[in-house]
Amino acid sequence: MDGPRRLPETAAVLAVRHAVRDWLSRYAGGPVAVALSGGADSLALTAAAVVQAPAVDALIVDHRLQPGSAEVAAAAAAAALALGCRSARVLPVTVGSEGGMEAAARRARYTALDAARAELPVLLGHTLDDQAETVLLGLARGSGARSIQGMADYAEPWGRPLLAVRRTTTRQVCADVGLIPHEDPHNAAPEFTRVRLRTEALPLLEDVLGGGVAAALARTAAQLREDGAVLDGLARELWHTADDGASLAIETLATAPAALRRRAVRAWLLAGGAKALTQRHLRAVDELITDWRGQGGVAVGGGTPERRLVVAREHGRLTLRLSTAENPPARIRHHGKDTS
Structure with a gap:
């Protein structure tokens, strides 16, 4: 050569x-x-x-x-x-x-x-x-x-x-x-x-x-990435403020702006093994924080056929864990819908 x-x-x-x-x-x-x-x-x-x-x-x-x-x-x-x-x-x-x-x-x-x-x-x-x-x-x-x-x-x-x-x-x-x-x-x-x-x-x-x-579409994408990087940084700070190592404090999340709260929850879910998150997942999880009516947990991608990865509200905190046959959630909403 x-x-x-x-x-x-x-x-x-x-x-x-x-x-x-x-x-x-x-x-x-x-x-x-x-x-x-x-x-x-x-x-x-x-x-x-x-x-x-x-x-x-x-x-x-x-x-x-x-x-x-x-x-x-x-x-x-x-x-x-x-x-x-x-x-x-x-x-x-x-x-x-x-x-x-x-x-x-x-x-x-x-x-x-x-x-x-x-x-x-x-x-x-x-x-x-x-x-x-x-x-x-x-x-x-x-x-x-x-x-x-x-x-x-x-x-x-x-x-x-x-x-x-x-x-x-x-x-x-x-x-x-x-x-x-x-x-x-x-x-x-x-x-x-x-x-x-x-x-x-x-x-x-x-x-x-x-x-x-x-060219205009490409410029828009670049501007949104710049804005997104700033929001993601602020969301990480919110996540770490609300996180006790195992769950997130509902009160801390509920008082944050929606754009930061949803980004913080998304980052926490991904770190916990969630996959293929959609807006329906994130909005259903957000309702556990801001529109609590006693609803069951939200199943998100990332579990197994036998054990679903579930986000739930428990004692003022947001938890993420695998459901089990011995201890299933009372009601799981899959992709934002209630299922038995």
Whole structure:
């Protein structure tokens, strides 16, 4: 290996290089891994990373969902080495079916990347356009500000240097450098919600609102993440004030603003093993604090088929424990509804 491939100094190449350099200066001074799919976004990211980072290891996940996927993965690995990556590994995975193919493929991909990264941060090729799509998906869920904060530029170990770069720019980088990106047919399949957002909803919004919608959505996400970081910090203080090591004081929580109280309770639940929390969970738990009518506990995700993880109000405190056959709660509300 003679070193990284020399890149032309076009506007697109410089934009991506500057984005990667800025990310590295803030989060990682040493070697990094790049998740390389062979598409335009991850190819452009890889080309810039090998110039800006001390060393780059390319990780190529083969989902094995389409005929010829092994050849696509092998071509991506060869492109990575030609660009100057220190190494390129293909990671074959088996995609399950739980939650739909998109969700299952994502779980398999991130699990494989995490196992192979050797403690390096992993750079992902998500762009400003991906961010805008993510914000719209979160808005449709109606789950509060957290759901429309979009993707963070760094959530260890995942780094996203290109969140301010448009998808058209990464495609132009590939053209400028002479790279031929793989066109995943799933990215044009209308049965996927994100594809319809990309090809139908966002272009319509851009037309109706006069352009700039994707950038505005990305700016909104960034502002909400900044606000959210402040609120999360205040909520952690409230949590620790109310916490005696085993439960939370109802009186302390009830007198706090709702935005802080719900964030504090969410953090406490996650620390206690709760999973897949929804707004329905959190509002049902909040009613135990602010609208107490003698209702039973609230079952949240994170238990087992035999023992549900239950939040209950007991003697002026909020408790979290696994229910048992010998000592079940009198009435458990699952996802905010009463069940026997």
